[in-house]
Amino acid sequence: MNFSSYVIPAFIAIIVLAGLIKKVDVFSVFVEGAEENLKVCISILPTLAALMLCIGMFKASGALNFITAAISPLINNIGFPAECVPLALIRPLSGSGALAVYEGILSEHSPDSFVGRVASVLLGSTETTFYTVTVYFGAAKIKKLRHTVPSALAGDITGFIMSALLVRVFFGEH
Numbered sequence: 001m002n003f004s005s006y007v008i009p010a011f012i013a014i015i016v017l018a019g020l021i022k023k024v025d026v027f028s029v030f031v032e033g034a035e036e037n038l039k040v041c042i043s044i045l046p047t048l049a050a051l052m053l054c055i056g057m058f059k060a061s062g063a064l065n066f067i068t069a070a071i072s073p074l075i076n077n078i079g080f081p082a083e084c085v086p087l088a089l090i091r092p093l094s095g096s097g098a099l100a101v102y103e104g105i106l107s108e109h110s111p112d113s114f115v116g117r118v119a120s121v122l123l124g125s126t127e128t129t130f131y132t133v134t135v136y137f138g139a140a141k142i143k144k145l146r147h148t149v150p151s152a153l154a155g156d157i158t159g160f161i162m163s164a165l166l167v168r169v170f171f172g173e174h
Helices: 003-021 026-060 063-077 082-090 095-108 114-125 129-139 148-171
Strands: none
Touching (some): 026 063, 026 129, 063 082, 082 114, 082 148, 129 148
């Protein structure tokens, strides 16, 4: 057996033991926290459902393919593989959608190819910006996003560009 099998049970045991030492009713506190989290889930569910609907419509409408075809020549000229454009477009919107696109890229190209490596670095170095903003800002009931989305998207764009550049630098490809 490895050490990692014991981490979560040990963590739970430490929490229960600390509760017993401090004479806290651990079960009641757990139920209270679960109830509070359920309320948060219910409050953000409409926003999350709307986001998922928009992502589905974006993909089903052909807009993703249209935008990919339109910007691929430009992107290819700056050294970013056109095959990774759909991943770069869907990643800020949906983690599961990005994983599906990523799987398709790795199925079509080798994981050890330039395209596969760029896709891997891109997926690991960018965030599901709109999903994260929707969930966390919705849970905190923050309505004014101010500079959050532009700043987060700037970080994502940096991740997109640097993924191709760093794969080229570290693996000497393309």
